[in-house]
Amino acid sequence: MKVLIIGGSGFIGTRLCNRLKRDSSIEFSILDKVKSESFLAESLVCDIEDADELERVFPEGIDVVVNLAAEHKDNVSPKSRYNDVNVVGQQNICRVMAAKGVNKHIFTSSVAVYGFVTEETFESGEYKPFHEYGASKLNAERVLDKWFEGEGGGAQHSVIRPTVVFGEGNRGNVYNLLRQIASGRFLMIGKGGNKKSMAYVENVAAFIEFLIFNGQGYQVFNYSDKPDFNMNELYVEVNKALGKKPKAFRLPYWLGLCAGYTFDFLSLITRKEFPVSSIRVKKFCGTTQFGSANIEKTGFKAPVALAEGLASTVKNEFNNG
Numbered sequence: 001m002k003v004l005i006i007g008g009s010g011f012i013g014t015r016l017c018n019r020l021k022r023d024s025s026i027e028f029s030i031l032d033k034v035k036s037e038s039f040l041a042e043s044l045v046c047d048i049e050d051a052d053e054l055e056r057v058f059p060e061g062i063d064v065v066v067n068l069a070a071e072h073k074d075n076v077s078p079k080s081r082y083n084d085v086n087v088v089g090q091q092n093i094c095r096v097m098a099a100k101g102v103n104k105h106i107f108t109s110s111v112a113v114y115g116f117v118t119e120e121t122f123e124s125g126e127y128k129p130f131h132e133y134g135a136s137k138l139n140a141e142r143v144l145d146k147w148f149e150g151e152g153g154g155a156q157h158s159v160i161r162p163t164v165v166f167g168e169g170n171r172g173n174v175y176n177l178l179r180q181i182a183s184g185r186f187l188m189i190g191k192g193g194n195k196k197s198m199a200y201v202e203n204v205a206a207f208i209e210f211l212i213f214n215g216q217g218y219q220v221f222n223y224s225d226k227p228d229f230n231m232n233e234l235y236v237e238v239n240k241a242l243g244k245k246p247k248a249f250r251l252p253y254w255l256g257l258c259a260g261y262t263f264d265f266l267s268l269i270t271r272k273e274f275p276v277s278s279i280r281v282k283k284f285c286g287t288t289q290f291g292s293a294n295i296e297k298t299g300f301k302a303p304v305a306l307a308e309g310l311a312s313t314v315k316n317e318f319n320n321g
Contacts, residue, residue, distance in 0.1 A: 001026055001063045001212070002027045002064075003020065003027070003062070004029050004030075004031060004058070004064070004066070005029070005030050006032070006048060006065065006067045006069050007032055007068035008028075008030035008036060008068060009032040009033075009034055009035065009036040009037070009043065010068060011165070012068055012205060012208075013032075014036065015205035016066070016068075017030065017036070017042070018038070019205055019206065019209050020209065021039075026212075028042060029043075030044065031043075031044045031045075031046050031054075032046070032069070033045065033047050044059070045057075048069055048089035048090075049088060049089055049092070050092075051092040054096050055096045055099065058100060062100065063102070063104060065093065065105045065106070066106045067093060067105065067106070067107050067108065068108050069085065070086055070108070070110075070137070071084070071085035071086055071136075072110075076132075076133075082132045082133050083139070086133075086136035086140045090140040093105075094152070098151040103152055103155035104155050104156035105147070105152070105157055106158045106160065106211050106212065107141070107144055108208075109159050110133070110137045110161055110162065111161045111162065111224075111288070111290050112129055112133055113129055113134050113138040113141070114127060114134075114290075115134060116128070116286050117286075117289065117290070118287055119287070120290065122290070122293045123292065124293070144157055148218060155217075156215045156216055156217065157218045158211045158215040158219045158220075158221070159220045160211070160221050161222045161223065162199045162222075163197040163198060163222070163223065163290050164197075164288070165199045165200075166200065166201065166310075167201030167202065167313055168201075168316040173280070174198070176275065177284075178314055178318070179318070181235055181238045182238065182242060182318040184247075186248050187248070187250070187251055188231065188248040189250075189251045189252075189253060189256035189284055190251075190252070190285040192235070193231070194285060194286060194288075195228045195229065195287055195289040196228065196229060196230065196231065196234060196287075196288050196289070197224035197288055197290045197291075198224065198228075200304055200309030200310070201309075202303065203223075203303060206300075206302065206303050207221075207300055210300045214298065220294065221292055222291060222292040222294075223292065223295070224292070225304075225305075225306040226291075228289050237307060237310055237311070241310065241311040241315055253281075253285050257282070259276060259281070260276055260280065260281035260282075261278045263276045263277055
């Protein structure tokens with residue numbers, strides 16, 4: 001089986017390729033804007049925003065396309081970049097797949113399509129993206145819907161909506177949170193009872209690998225590892241992994257939000273990015289709890305327990321100070 005992993009040089013893609021490398025029945029290629037440091041021989045350089053270049057570089061004989069490419073940071077400027085990469089890029093991929101006769105596609109979307117949630121949300125949840133990123137991911141899904149119903153051939157259209165993904169080597173929002181806790185200077189905003197669904201990168205990669213072999217027809221999955229921790233429990237788990245005694249300082253939510261708006265204003269004036277913003281405060285204090293009514297039906301079992309993945313990440317990143 002020949003698999004093309006678009007955006008495969010990144011965090012999730014590298015983990016996925018490590019898994020696929022162990023399977024002699026899989027021949028994979030990576031297509032990204034930069035070459036993979038771990039898989040140079042398998043790497044092809046291309047920008048999915050350029051449809052003609054994508055068609056030139058796209059390998060022949062591909063059976064399954066996995067699209068991990070995305071513009072996803074909170075503060076992208078101009079905001080049209082979300083649409084350019086996530087929506088137009090997906091349109092280009094669909095066009096080339098149709099031209100090459102590829103009818104199996106796995107797409108990593110995001111739970112951001114649901115926006116802010118106040119209770120555990122499943123795949124049937126209402127779409128209310130509050131940010132351009134979530135809106136662009138939802139629009140990219142709709143592009144794929146049209147491809148699947150039309151020239152896609154109807155073989156496989158698998159959408160994975162992961163919650164926030166963490167793991168060794170990642171430098172995203174979860175890393176910044178874990179680093180603050182590990183430093184001993186962590187500031188808890190609000191009461192800390194809000195639950196946070198999380199996904200360990202190895203488990204996400206394992207699920208994508210599972211769908212390469214088992215995916216069929218139209219499928220949509222939320223992905224998170226259970227059980228969900230609330231912020232207080234997460235704080236305790238991180239300190240446990242480091243052998244430390246929890247001792248957090250607390251700030252009322254309203255005061256934290258005021259600080260976020262202040263930094264938003266400073267960022268606008270200075271054109272600099274600050275670690276605090278109103279959207280990050282809202283995300284920190286909000287409930288981001290997601291479940292899947294569909295994954296259990298597939299028979300997939302995550303290879304790593306959430307607490308184990310969290311402990312491994314914390315020890316790997318912070319045990320040496």
